[in-house]
Amino acid sequence: MLALPATAVATSPVLLREFVADAPPTAQSHATTLVQASDGDLLAAWFGGSHEGASDVRIWLSRRTDSGWGAPQAVADGADPQGAPLPTWNPVLFEPRNGPLMLFYKIGPDPRHWLGLQRTSTDGGRTWSAAKRLPDGLIGPVRSPPMQLRDGSLLSPSSTEDAGWRIHFERLEKSASHDWKRMPPIPNPARIEAIQPVLLPGPDGNLLALGRTRQDHVFATTSHDDGRHWQALRLLDLPNPNAAIDAVRLADGRYLMAFNPNVSGKDWWNGRDRLDIALSEDGEHWTAVLTLEDEPGQEFSYPAMIQTRDGRVHVAYTWKRQRIRHVVLDPAQLAFPPAQAGAGP
Numbered sequence: 001m002l003a004l005p006a007t008a009v010a011t012s013p014v015l016l017r018e019f020v021a022d023a024p025p026t027a028q029s030h031a032t033t034l035v036q037a038s039d040g041d042l043l044a045a046w047f048g049g050s051h052e053g054a055s056d057v058r059i060w061l062s063r064r065t066d067s068g069w070g071a072p073q074a075v076a077d078g079a080d081p082q083g084a085p086l087p088t089w090n091p092v093l094f095e096p097r098n099g100p101l102m103l104f105y106k107i108g109p110d111p112r113h114w115l116g117l118q119r120t121s122t123d124g125g126r127t128w129s130a131a132k133r134l135p136d137g138l139i140g141p142v143r144s145p146p147m148q149l150r151d152g153s154l155l156s157p158s159s160t161e162d163a164g165w166r167i168h169f170e171r172l173e174k175s176a177s178h179d180w181k182r183m184p185p186i187p188n189p190a191r192i193e194a195i196q197p198v199l200l201p202g203p204d205g206n207l208l209a210l211g212r213t214r215q216d217h218v219f220a221t222t223s224h225d226d227g228r229h230w231q232a233l234r235l236l237d238l239p240n241p242n243a244a245i246d247a248v249r250l251a252d253g254r255y256l257m258a259f260n261p262n263v264s265g266k267d268w269w270n271g272r273d274r275l276d277i278a279l280s281e282d283g284e285h286w287t288a289v290l291t292l293e294d295e296p297g298q299e300f301s302y303p304a305m306i307q308t309r310d311g312r313v314h315v316a317y318t319w320k321r322q323r324i325r326h327v328v329l330d331p332a333q334l335a336f337p338p339a340q341a342g343a344g345p
Contacts, residue, residue, distance in 0.1 A: 013290055013333035020044050020062050020069050020316065020324040028052065029060070029324050031244075032316040034304045035093035035145070037101060037124040041065055042308065044316050045075070045091040045103065046324050057087040059105050061125060064326075075128055076119060078107030089114065093125075094145040096154060101125055104140035104156075112162040116140040138170050138180050143196040143244055143302075146172075147207070155227040156180065157209060159195035167197045167211065167219075169227050186221055187232040194219045194233055200283060201249050208283045210236070212244050216263045220284065238278065238286045239263045241271020246305040247283075248313065250331050255280040258303035258315050261288060275300040275317060279334055289334050292327060293319075300325075307331070 021029075026048035033045050042064040049057030059076035062069050078086035089106040096102070101121040106114040116139035119128040134140050139158055146156040152174035159167040169183040188194075193214040202208035207223040209230070217235040239261050247257035257278045262271040277290040292315065293300035303317040312328055319325040 013329050013331075014292075014327060015312065015330055016326070016328040018069070018326050019319070020046075020064075020326050021072050024048065024323050025060065025072050025074075026050070026057075028321045030318045030321060031090050031143070031302045032304045032318065032324050033091050033093045033145070034306045034314055034316050035095055035101070036306065036308045038095060038099065039124045040309070041124060042314060043093055043101075043125050044069075044304075044324060044326065045093055046318075047088050047091060047105075048072075049087065053087050053110060055085040055087055057089075059088050059091045059103070061103075063125065069326075075103065075125075076105050076117070076131065078117075090143055092141040092143065092145055094141070096148045097152075103128065106139055106142075114139050134180055138182055140170065140180070144198040144246055144304075147199045147201075149226050151226075153226075155199065155207075157197035157199040157211075159197060159211075161195060165193040165195045165214065167194050167209070167221075167233075169197075169199075169209075169230075171227065183228065186230045189232055190234070192219055192233045192235065196244050197221075198245060198247050199227075200247060200255070203282055210245065210247055210257070210283070212242065213240055214242055216240060216242075218245060218259070236284060236286070243272050244302045246303045246315075248305050248307050249283070250307055250313070251311060252331070253281075254331070255283045255286075256305065256313060256329075256331065256334070257286060258292070258305050258317065260301060272299045272301040273297060275303065277315075277329070277334065279336060287336055289336065290329075292317075293325075 029048040045061040058074045060072040061075045062072045078088045086107045092104040103119045108114040116134035117131045141156045142158045146154045154172040156170040170180045197209040197211040200208045218238040218240045221230045223230045241263045243260040245259040275293040276288045278286040279289045280286045301318045315327045
């Protein structure tokens with residue numbers, strides 16, 4: 001269990017606000033990922049450099065113990081076949097039930113030309129294997145972690161932007177040693193432009209994927225066969241200003257989401273100046289219950305969210321493109337407004 005300062009308020013849903021690095025090693029930081037390692041420590045990774053897409057952008061990682069966050073360390077960078085530097089993008093940390101800890105990330109000049117890479121660690125992220133390319137045409141989990149299924153297989157939520165915005169899933173069978181395979185396309189008769197899916201256990205044992213769109217609403221799709229086939233993409237009532245989300249299914253069965261609620265109708269930047277937490281009983285119908293940030297003209301975006309083994313919820317996100325902010329929540333203190341409590345979706 002990660003120790004919290006004595007100032008944590010037991011009756012408030014927000015137990016802690018802090019920065020992962022008080023003195024960031026780079027001018028900009030973005031696109032956080034979180035995992036609780038098998039030793040109990042909390043790990044955060046993100047990409048940072050002079051600016052997004054610059055050749056000096058690398059993947060950085062920091063570890064939080066009871067004494068706080070350690071100094072960020074660069075754990076991955078990129079280069080083209082001739083050795084020229086390439087920017088890195090969107091790290092994803094994930095540890096399956098029997099390990100090892102995995103770090104997925106992308107390299108390339110832009111998201112339309114990404115290559116997917118993976119490193120592994122057998123000591124909780126203290127050291128890492130050499131980088132390994134994923135099979136051609138696969139980039140790994142694009143923003144949120146894979147899910148380990150009941151049979152031990154891994155299902156990875158992904159998307160591409162090279163020929164329009166399209167989501168897909170990649171699968172690593174339990175019996176396979178290393179070869180991820182791309183699953184069939186998801187039906188999309190409504191032509192929803194969608195990327196960056198978040199994969200969740202759905203009600204009744206199904207799978208639920210939610211994510212970002214250009215249609216001003218979060219998308220959803222459901223699978224009833226462990227991700228081999230998916231229902232047609234649909235739009236939820238939840239607003240989405242073309243911005244990444246993250247969500248978890250809590251141990252008590254409820255769902256939490258971190259998202260940007262403002263849809264400006266102008267451009268994506270105007271919608272990322274507020275960051276909210278929403279609550280749901282079924283993963284389909286959501287109610288905003290907490291505001292983490294609200295400052296016009298600033299950016300609070302690309303949240304990562306996990307529930308650790310002590311029951312607390314950790315959210316990390318881009319803070320004004322300068323730093324990564326970490327917030328700890330007590331989900332027991334998050335509830336629907338009185339008019340909705342017990343009403344169901």
